[in-house]
Amino acid sequence: MTEIALAMAMGFFSVMVLTMISMGVGLGQKRAMDTIILAPPAPQSAAADTVKKDDLLVIYDGGRYLGRTLRPLDTAAIARASRVILALPPDLSMAAAMKARQGIKAKNLVVTTLDRRWRRALEDRQNGRR
Numbered sequence: 001m002t003e004i005a006l007a008m009a010m011g012f013f014s015v016m017v018l019t020m021i022s023m024g025v026g027l028g029q030k031r032a033m034d035t036i037i038l039a040p041p042a043p044q045s046a047a048a049d050t051v052k053k054d055d056l057l058v059i060y061d062g063g064r065y066l067g068r069t070l071r072p073l074d075t076a077a078i079a080r081a082s083r084v085i086l087a088l089p090p091d092l093s094m095a096a097a098m099k100a101r102q103g104i105k106a107k108n109l110v111v112t113t114l115d116r117r118w119r120r121a122l123e124d125r126q127n128g129r130r
Contacts, residue, residue, distance in 0.1 A: 056081035059114065060088050060100040061122055070125050075103075083108040087118065 058073060059066040067073040078084060084106040088097055090113040101111060114122070 052083065054081075055083045055085055058084055058086050058104065059118065059122070060086060060092075061126075062089065062092065062096065065100075065103070070121060075105075079105050081106060083110065085110045085112060087112050087114045089114055089119065089122075 056078065057068050058078060059068075059070065065073045065075070065078065084104060086101065086104060086109060088100060088111065092100070097111075101109070
């Protein structure tokens with residue numbers, strides 16, 4: 001009987017701990033290392049959404065940087081560009097996206113995702129259809 005009571009007490013204690021964690025008990029203040037800023041906040045204007053003539057479009061396919069023509073891009077050209085638009089596949093993991101971002105040494109960088117047409121063009125190129 002004592003063993004059953006002990007097992008039930010352990011079970012109730014486990015449920016209590018899980019409930020407290022899910023309710024947020026014991027969360028203290030966030031430390032500075034808990035928050036990572038991926039990019040500074042962008043200005044809320046229409047100018048931020050438009051592509052300019054001197055912008056460099058860089059497409060990252062998961063392993064290499066490609067230009068508008070889907071040919072490999074010289075990293076020196078990326079460093080010389082005034083504004084770089086880095087387009088990533090939407091299903092890319094956060095770690096891979098951060099690695100792709102670190103590979104570009106540009107002061108003015110805009111990160112976006114590839115739309116359906118660009119993804120289809122990449123797939124066609126990989127399958128040799130284009």
